[in-house]
Every structure is written in C-alpha cells, then in structure tokens.
C-alpha cells in the first residue's frame with residue numbers, strides 16, 4: 282500500500298528542472314508547511330526540517346541498506362557489484378557497521394592522517410602550480426577541483442603515482458560513483474559496472490603485493506590492521522577501498538567547486554577571506570551549508586518500522602530522503618539562512634551527517650577543501666571573474682552537478 286499523499290502533492294516534483302536549479306524557496310515552503318513531504322514521481326518521503334534530518338541520521342528505525350528499496354533488483358551473484366551490495370559499510374546492520382568502522386579506523390590513525398596531510402598539500406600544489414600567472418578563461422573544475430580528490434584517494438590508497446595509472450584510476454572512480462547515484466541511466470549503469478570490475482581487479486592485485494611487502498599507505502594499514510583484529514580478506518579490502526572512492530571523490534570535488542564559486546559570486550566575502558586567512562576553514566563549511574550543489578546532498582534511508590511524524594505515517598519499506606541542503610537553511614538554527622556569510626557560526630552544519638554514520642572522511646575532506654581554497658586565493662588574481670552558463674550544469678535525477686567552473690583570470694599582467 283502506498284503512503285497517503287500529502288496536501289502539497291500538487292507541488293512540482295523534486296525532479297522538476299526548475300526546482301533542482303533553484304530549490305531554496307520551495308524548500309523553505311516545505312519546511313514550514315509540509316516537512317514530511319511525499320513525492321509521488323520519485324516514490325519517496327522528503328524530510329526538510331533541521332531537527333528531523335539530524336534525528337533521522339541516527340534513528341534506529343531507519344536503515345541505509347538499499348536492498349530494502351522496493352525497486353531493488355539484486356546484481357548477478359559473483360559480480361563485484363553483488364559483493365558491494367551485500368557487504369559494504371552502507372548495507373551492514375548496526376553490529377556489522379560498528380565492525381567496519383573499527384576496521385577503517387586502522388587507516389585513519391593520527392600517523393596516517395599526518396601522512397595524508399602532507400600528501401594532500403603536495404597534490405594540491407601539483408595542480409595549483411600551472412595555474413599561477415594564467416590569463417583568460419580557465420575551467421577550474423577540469424584543471425583543479427575535479428582531479429584533486431580522486432588523486433588524493435588514489436595516492437593515499439597506494440595506487441602508484443604514474444600519470445597514466447592515476448588518470449585511469451580517476452576515470453574508473455568517477456564512472457563507478459556515477460553508477461551509484463539513484464537516478465543513473467542505463468548507459469551510466471553499464472559503464473559503472475564495467476568500471477567496478479576493472480577497479481576491483483586492480484585493488485586485488487595491489488592488496489596481494491601489500492600482503493608480501495608492507496608500504497606506508499592505506500591499503501597496508503587496512504591489511505595489517507589493528508592489533509588483535511581478524512585479517513581482512515582481499516575481497517573485503519576491495520569493498521572498503523571502493524566505498525572510500527565512492528564516498529570521497531565526487532563529494533569533495535563538489536565542495537571545492539562550490540566554495541570557490543560562491544566566493545567569486547560574493548566579492549565582499551571573498552575580500553574578507555583574502556584579508557584574514559584564518560577564515561578559510563569556516564568559509565568552506567559555510568559554502569557546504571549555503572549550497573552544496575543545490576540538492577545533491579541527499580541521504581537515503583529505508584524505514585524498518587512504522588513512524589508517525591508531522592501528521593504523516595511512514596510505513597516499513599518506505600524510502601526517505603534526508604535533505605541537509607534544506608536543514609542547513611533552517612532559520613531556527615541558522616539566522617538569516619539565505620545570506621552567505623563566511624564569519625557565521627557553522628558548528629551545527631549537517632553536511633557531513635550526524636551520529637554513528639558521521640562522515641569518516643570529514644577531516645580529510647575539510648583538509649582538501651581548505652588547501653584548495655588557500656591555493657586558489659593565491660593563484661586567482663584580485664579581479665578574477667566567474668563566467669557561468671546554464672550548460673555548465675548537468676541534472677541527474679534531483680542532483681545537479683557542475684560540468685565546468687569557468688573563471689576569467691583577466692589579461693596578461695606585466696610585472697613592475
């Protein structure tokens with residue numbers, strides 16, 4: 282039985298291109314009048330108030346396991362996709378989830394994070410150096426914000442830094458990631474499935490090598506683990522690495538892109554950060570709050586028990602989309618929420634989730650985005666200008682991802 286439609290079922294669907302392009306007025310309306318909204322076209326509940334989003338992130342009556350979706354069709358057994366669906370950190374039950382988190386923590390010890398910190402700085406510098414002194418229009422997504430997060434994941438994992446290999450790893454990671462968006466079309470699914478198989482075989486081979494010879498990288502840390510842990514199998518290693526790639530690349534690209542984009546759109550705020558670099562990290566968090574790629578940041582849940590909320594009944598098996606994009610603009614938590622303000626209190630931002638599934642890579646992602654912004658402040662001339670066209674965006678379901686971030690660096694400058 283499908284849920285009772287809400288009063289606002291006459292609203293445009295969440296996939297309506299106009300809503301996806303500029304959702305904030307409608308999100309404000311939903312928060313006020315229909316905070317537990319049923320979207321008929323998508324067959325999902327859409328949760329918009331801060332308090333509900335934050336609570337539902339860790340509500341034990343809700344699961345992240347996509348196999349509970351009514352539309353779920355299992356992948357062919359023995360495909361890598363099947364293993365991901367059966368045994369990833371996302372599909373694990375609470376006990377299994379605790380075990381995965383513990384195992385992953387072996388890759389995020391203080392020593393490992395220090396190593397990553399230096400790797401992040403080196404990688405950002407690699408991509409920033411050719412941008413210094415540039416003139417004319419430059420696509421910063423292609424040249425800067427897109428390659429950095431995938432290169433970081435590849436290098437911390439232990440993918441050898443040969444240019445050909447890294448580019449291939451990046452492209453496979455991206456195809457895999459796009460396959461997992463809920464609204465991927467058939468072509469993306471097919472490309473993504475092939476990418477998963479290739480990536481998995483690659484990581485399997487590397488894992489074999491690291492079993493023989495330990496290196497200073499995440500694969501070795503995961504394989505050799507915490508003292509007293511049962512050894513992970515190569516198959517588990519592949520699922521873990523694929524999970525990190527899926528969770529950590531596109532998200533950080535989007536965050537890095539949005540922080541540069543919104544600072545260029547708000548010259549007064551950009552001037553504040555230029556004048557006081559201690560604002561860099563808060564500017565990043567503010568960009569995540571203000572507009573993390575419009576609706577891109579939704580988090581799925583599936584009800585395992587009936588839930589009553591705001592006059593609606595959520596039934597077992599129903600899908601819910603939690604919307605941090607909306608929660609982060611809730612005026613009950615963020616005064617004057619539609620103002621982009623790099624100095625505001627961003628401690629309550631829920632872009633990285635909340636509770637036991639709080640983003641495992643949040644520190645790494647913040648480090649990457651802050652480093653990207655620091656470098657951008659150095660290579661962008663004072664009069665750099667954002668050049669935006671509608672064609673710079675692609676809509677995938679309710680997500681909207683930038684295809685380009687074109688910035689005009691201005692004419693050639695003479696020294697002295």
Ligand code: HEM
Nearest residue numbers: 525528529532533536580632633634637638640641642646
């Ligand atoms: C701007 C960048 C990022 C954002 C906004 C982000 C956001 C999130 C959110 C909202 C969740 C919670 C999902 C849920 O409760 O359904 C999450 C989980 C996760 N994130 Fe991130 N993330 C980012 C970058 C990264 C990076 C760089 C990595 C790793 C290298 C990473 C690894 C993970 C993992 C493994 C989980 C699953 C945790 C669990 O289920 O216990 N993320 N992330």
